[in-house]
Amino acid sequence: MVLNYWLELIRLGKPFRVLRRTPRQRLWTWLPNLLETLVTKFDERIFIHQSSYVDPGAKLGVHTSIWHFVHVEGGAIVGENCNIGQNCYIGNNAVVGNACRLGNSVAIFSHVELGDFVFCAPYMVFTHIDFPRAAVSRREVFVKTLVGTGSTLGANCTVVPGIEIGTGTFVAAGATLTGSTADWSLMIGTPARHVGWVSAYGERIALPLTGQGSWTCPHTGDTYVLEDKSLRRIAGPDDLLSYKPGAKLERRVAV
């Protein structure tokens, strides 16, 4: 299987495309990439389905699973305990944090960065060029998109380039996110509007959009404090969003 992988890469010219540099530069790029790829390939804590391509140089964390027909490019970084669904693409300079879940057919393009515990539902779309034109290359001016820890991007939603998605934001299915969001906000519609708040556990928070108040999650003991227009989470004893590096993640089962 490993041999097939390399033969296929050679057939596609991939190792050589990366390496159009001086012989010495080639060696310094190719050797560590090759070693890392082999380590990843043989690390039993990482699952890569045989139909998927993980290009040399890509970094995958332990306990991550890459399912069918996925392509991870050489400069991509994928954290630990991630689940990458069928038909996903993760580009150069894309970063996927720890414990993220990508549903089927999600593309994390270059310059998109996900924090930990980000859920990208099937067929949601990131973008990284504001005004694309087929006749003009804008590869050098990709715009960065940052997705905060614990966010959920609902099925079939679209995120325009260059925005910052706050911690724990919940974007509804089919929404179009056109601006940065407040932490724990529920964003619905096209263009998406801030209509409420959602907890880290995944339930509506009974607080208004503005004012003062607090609410405690019955599942986790987290307390959410509303101060004017912003909501702050004080993690309870059972913090769902605290990540323990290296350990296999046991996800909480909803009741």
Ligand SMILES: CC(C)(COP(=O)(O)OP(=O)(O)OC[C@H]1O[C@@H](n2cnc3c(N)ncnc32)[C@H](O)[C@@H]1OP(=O)(O)O)[C@@H](O)C(=O)NCCC(=O)NCCS
């Ligand atoms: C937003 C969401 C969580 C529903 O939240 P909710 O608090 O239960 O909302 P309700 O069903 O009570 O609806 C409240 C209002 O929002 C509207 N609404 C709900 N979801 C909506 C959506 N995705 N887009 C547009 N409007 C929506 C409802 O029609 C309703 O409008 P009304 O007040 O005019 O009748 C849900 O619709 C959603 O999008 N979940 C994400 C699903 C997903 O992507 N899963 C992926 C993994 S499979």
